[in-house]
Amino acid sequence: MGITDMQEAFYYRECAAAHENSPLGLHYAMFLPTINKQATPEQKKKWLPLAENYKMIGTYAQTELGHGTFIRGLETTATYDPKTKEFILDSPTLTSKKYWPGCLGKTSNHCVVMAQLYTQGKSHGPHMFMVQIRSMEDHSVLPGIEVGVIGNKFGYGTNDNGFLSFDKLRIPRENMLMRYSQVGRIPRENMLMRYSQVSRIPRENMLMRYSQVHEDGTYVKPQNAKLAYGSMVLIRSSIVSDAARGLAQACVISIRYSAVRRQTEAYPGGEEPQILDYQTQQYRLFPLLASAYSLQLAGKYVFNTYLEVNDQIEKGNLESMPELHALSAGLKAFSTYEASAGIEVCRICCGGHGYSQASGLPKIYVDVVPGCTYEGENTVMMLQTARYLMKCYSRAKQGQKLPGFVQYIGQNLNKKSCMSEEVALGCLVMAYEHRAARLVEAAAMRMQSLIQGGKKQHEAWNGSSVQLFWAAKAHCHLFCVKNFVDAIQAKSLSSKTVTVMKSVCQLYGVHGILENLGEFMQDGFFSGEQVGYLQRKMLALFENIRPNAVALVDAFDYPDMVLGSCLGRYDGQVYQALYDYAKSAPMNQTEIHSTYYKHLKPLINPETTSDAMQFAKL
Ligand SMILES: CCCCC/C=C\C/C=C\C/C=C\C/C=C\C/C=C\CCC(=O)SCCNC(=O)CCNC(=O)[C@H](O)C(C)(C)COP(=O)(O)OP(=O)(O)OC[C@H]1O[C@@H](n2cnc3c(N)ncnc32)[C@H](O)[C@@H]1OP(=O)(O)O
């Protein structure tokens, strides 16, 4: 392809087989980036050319039957043998079998494996190891390895998600993945080992970046153990845009279809209106259109933040790691929740035809919805963001200045909304900041009261986790609203575009308040009159957006080939496309289906059915 930018390459492949979830998906999305970001320069030199030219095809094997969320609980072991300078990989229990990794069952011949590192009798937590699982000659499974597919799933039918286990498999010491990232003061090319001044070992055995195991098995602690989680942060930062893409495509399909579909007389004897003229159809679809734009902007922001922070990490500055983790974890959860729920609403808005694969919507849904689970189960990710927000809250209460986007935390909560009939964007942002600040404080207060009441820290945490979840969700929602408003106010758009997009942005903010009214009104921040302003504004915005609705989805510029939808075709020829789709169905290639003779005929015409059939009837 010649495309070097991996996100671009991902979307290019998506165009070729939209939402088919490539059997090489994990090779591109996690195996290559893990080598890129977590292997030493020597290991990269050895593995990258092979992996980039498909001489190594791999996946990211971390999740096990018994553990996916709790990485520190993973049971696969990698025990260092100083005598042979090898790691012994083992799956000691049934629950330690790797389970779920994509492209694992039949496609990959290598994988990066997350395993608990043991050396000199001590455990050092999860580390990554390069493991060959199939022969490069005939693709046969190598000794000491069991691998296969996990069977049918909710979707992802083209991906051979698999299981994998090891029976004391030995791999060379050089296969522990550890690129050196904190070059810091020492130029990378001179860097042998961050901690290797005490005992030099040949560079090609370098186990750098966070940690090393010297030849005698001595383990050197990493600067931050969570650097080993780097590939997940990369994908979480990418998933936000992917969720936005899925929602945007569903909006294109459902809004174009709603402009073609006419149903029910608007008044006795009158013509049937476009269903897009029904206010209830606008109420369900237009906020999703606004959400798709908002999530696209959020996806750009978080991925750019990832690139910036990762660049700093590669220079040894880990300062922004916590903020990136909190942002990527929270937005990954928020975006996949919003997109999954939104795609389902788009499907329902298309009536019966929405339930047909011909609509293209089921395929988008089953491709986006696992994003609520993989790369960090959404609730768990939201709670990780909440963990960061609690730290920010206590720092704010100590009078410390907070970084960038969390400066709203700890603000004075006694003020009231400035909302007027006009519904200014600034008043919308203030409302979301107030709601998030209040929910962060409420969660912190809840934790404090439980601890003061004698609960241990972990009991208080669990006893506050619903409120912590609410606070994290409000934080992410604020981010998306504020990021959208900032984009509108950045004046980088033409005046006509700003007018249209301002309405879309306003609708995103107004609808979000009305759908979560309790959280905005609980402390009297909004008066009943101001809620009335918002309700009227929302209905007015529907009318305002209606004339541009199709243009707003056309602007996403997804070609028919990518949408794969009879309902969302650019030319609007929906019914002919549906009929052609039906006619092309494999079952329609013969007038009478073969099963008639075996199953129906004996019922309909038993007298003419053969004796064998009669017998079968007994
Ligand atoms: C440029 C290249 C792009 C390539 C891709 C291009 C495009 C892709 C586009 C879209 C993507 C589309 C599709 C997706 C593609 C592939 C995805 C397909 C399959 C999915 C693959 C997988 O699912 S891989 C397995 C994923 N598994 C997980 O995510 C497990 C989730 N669990 C965890 O992450 C951790 O267990 C945890 C964070 C929940 C807890 O970790 P733990 O070690 O227990 O830490 P704690 O004790 O809770 O916290 C301690 C401390 O650490 C901080 N921390 C935790 N994690 C991180 C982190 N990642 N970074 C930084 N800091 C972290 C945490 O905040 C705590 O800090 P404090 O003590 O200060 O509070």
Ligand SMILES: Cc1cc2nc3c(=O)[nH]c(=O)nc-3n(C[C@H](O)[C@H](O)[C@H](O)COP(=O)(O)OP(=O)(O)OC[C@H]3O[C@@H](n4cnc5c(N)ncnc54)[C@H](O)[C@@H]3O)c2cc1C
């Ligand atoms: C389509 C698909 C592709 C995948 N691809 C890969 C892959 O390529 N490589 C790979 O390694 N893995 C892969 N996975 C596995 C995926 O990463 C895990 O399923 C995911 O991390 C969730 O972990 P789990 O399954 O253990 O869920 P669990 O953690 O068991 O979640 C079950 C429930 O428990 C709750 N829960 C768990 N812990 C907590 C907590 N601390 N606090 C509150 N609630 C909690 C969760 O919120 C959830 O509701 C894939 C999964 C899917 C569905």
